[in-house]
Amino acid sequence: MIPAYLDALASALSFDPSLSRRVRQEVEDHLLDAVAADPARDRREAERQAVARFGEPHAIAAEFTRVAAARQARSLAAAIVVMVFVVFIAMKARVAWYAATAWTMAEDMRPAGGIVLLIDRYAFWTSVLLAIAGFAYMVGRRIPPALHRARDRYFRHASLLCAIATAALVVSVISDGLLTAFQLRGAQWSTQSLIPIFSMALEVACVGVLGWQIRAITRKAACARALENRCSL
Amino acid sequence: MEGEMLKGHLDMIVLAALAAGPAHGYAVIERIRRNSGQAFDLPEGTIYPALHRLEQAALLSSRWVTAESGRRRRVYALTRRGERALAERRAVWQQFSDAIGGLLQGARPRRRPA
Numbered sequence: 001m002i003p004a005y006l007d008a009l010a011s012a013l014s015f016d017p018s019l020s021r022r023v024r025q026e027v028e029d030h031l032l033d034a035v036a037a038d039p040a041r042d043r044r045e046a047e048r049q050a051v052a053r054f055g056e057p058h059a060i061a062a063e064f065t066r067v068a069a070a071r072q073a074r075s076l077a078a079a080i081v082v083m084v085f086v087v088f089i090a091m092k093a094r095v096a097w098y099a100a101t102a103w104t105m106a107e108d109m110r111p112a113g114g115i116v117l118l119i120d121r122y123a124f125w126t127s128v129l130l131a132i133a134g135f136a137y138m139v140g141r142r143i144p145p146a147l148h149r150a151r152d153r154y155f156r157h158a159s160l161l162c163a164i165a166t167a168a169l170v171v172s173v174i175s176d177g178l179l180t181a182f183q184l185r186g187a188q189w190s191t192q193s194l195i196p197i198f199s200m201a202l203e204v205a206c207v208g209v210l211g212w213q214i215r216a217i218t219r220k221a222a223c224a225r226a227l228e229n230r231c232s233l
Numbered sequence: 234m235e236g237e238m239l240k241g242h243l244d245m246i247v248l249a250a251l252a253a254g255p256a257h258g259y260a261v262i263e264r265i266r267r268n269s270g271q272a273f274d275l276p277e278g279t280i281y282p283a284l285h286r287l288e289q290a291a292l293l294s295s296r297w298v299t300a301e302s303g304r305r306r307r308v309y310a311l312t313r314r315g316e317r318a319l320a321e322r323r324a325v326w327q328q329f330s331d332a333i334g335g336l337l338q339g340a341r342p343r344r345r346p347a
Contacts, residue, residue, distance in 0.1 A: 022307070026258055026281060029306045033259040034277070055276030063282035071289050 001047040002031050005057060012061030015223055016068055023064060027054070062227035069220035073155055073162070076213045077138040080131040080165050083206040087124070087169060090199040090206075091176060097195045098183065109182040116182070120175035127168035134161035159217070166210050173203045243283050245326065246273065248292065248311065248319040255310035258284060284309055292318050 006024050013020040034050035035043065054060070097103070105113050138158045180196050187193065250256070250264040262280055265273050287293040292315035298308050311319065 023281065025305060026307050027278070029257065029304055030259045030262075030277065030281075032304065053277050055278035057278075060278040060282065063279070064285065067282050067286045067289060070286070 001044065001051055002028065002035075005031070005051045005054070008057040009061055012058055012227055013064055015065075015219060019064065019068055030054070058227045058230045062224045065220055065224035065227060069217055069224060070155060072213065072217045072220065073158060074138050076162050076210070076217060077131075077135045077158060079213060080127075080162055080169070080210060081135045083210055084124075084127055084131045084165075084169060086206050087173065087176075087203050088128075090202045091124075094176075094180070094196050094199040097199075101192055103183065103187070103192070105183050106186050109185060113179060113182045116175050116178045120172050120179065123168045123171035123175060127165045127172055130161055130165035130168060134158060134165055137161060163214065166207075166214060169210070170207050173207050176200060176203055242326075243275070243279065244287060244292075245319070245322045247280065247283050247287060248315055248322070251293065251309060251311045251315070252319060255308050257306040257308050261309065287315070291315075 006028055009027060010020045010024040013023055031047070031050045031054065034053065035046045038046035038049060040046045040049070141154065177200055180200050183196065184193060246265055247261060250261045250268065253264065256264065258281055261284070262275075262277050265275075265280075284293065284295070288295050288309070291312060293309045294312050295307050295309045297305050300306050
């Protein structure tokens with residue numbers, strides 16, 4: 001009975017193998033202690049009671065999933081601030097390189113470049129402000145206690161700030177990509193071209209890391225909801 | 234005691250149970266049961282997500298130890314931050330409890346004059 005219970009719990013947490021292993025080992029230890037402390041002579045009955053006292057595996061897995069999602073949301077808030085900073089450095093390095101090599105944009109690309117540059121600036125500074133706001137919100141406020149509606153509200157607000165900051169950063173990186181393409185258009189390919197391409201690749205990688213983290217959090221949140229729904233059926 | 238009422242104070246209950254010293258999950262539950270005079274009887278599984286959450290908030294630390302039986306178990310301990318958080322929550326709870334106590338005493342039905 002205990003192995004079947006542990007399998008159900010571990011499989012519900014399979015989205016995070018290390019968490020699943022840790023929880024399995026902790027719960028197994030708990031259940032074996034509970035069986036050993038049970039005065040009932042029938043081991044099967046003692047196991048049944050230990051499992052019943054522990055609670056519904058999907059409800060417990062849902063709570064673990066929420067804890068894991070919360071941890072990842074906090075690290076996302078910090079990651080956004082770091083990534084915005086890295087994108088800023090990459091942008092500045094590229095502009096400095098253009099200035100140092102007296103590399104100017106082709107005449108016919110300048111009107112479009114002006115519009116894209118405007119979009120880039122607004123998107124970037126929006127992402128800076130929202131990234132700082134999201135980080136300050138998550139770090140500066142105490143997380144409300146578990147099972148309180150305020151806790152869900154707290155993570156909803158923080159996730160919204162992080163999502164909009166990331167979206168603004170994505171717009172900024174796309175704009176940077178267009179500006180780099182405008183700059184490279186018609187230019188002779190040489191080793192000098194590698195600097196803007198490399199800095200763009202760095203920006204795309206930053207956005208990719210954030211996208212991957214957001215996807216993981218969304219999956220965990222969906223997983224927690226599915227487990228909760230399963231319990232309430 | 235009402236389960237929902239208990240869940241609302243679960244973090245404080247777990248911190249208080251660990252104030253006596255480091256313990257693994259099963260021992261935490263035993264302490265809660267014993268120290269509450271058997272009044273707190275939560276589904277045991279609810280304690281573990283709370284332990285993980287409090288560890289994530291740096292209020293607890295944990296490590297694997299090998300018991301005499303040879304089994305590996307996770308032992309939790311209060312951190313400095315956890316001790317401070319418990320002291321704060323204890324003070325808030327005391328204030329709340331005094332206020333409710335005063336209100337309930339004042340709300341006792343008076344005997345009608347003969």
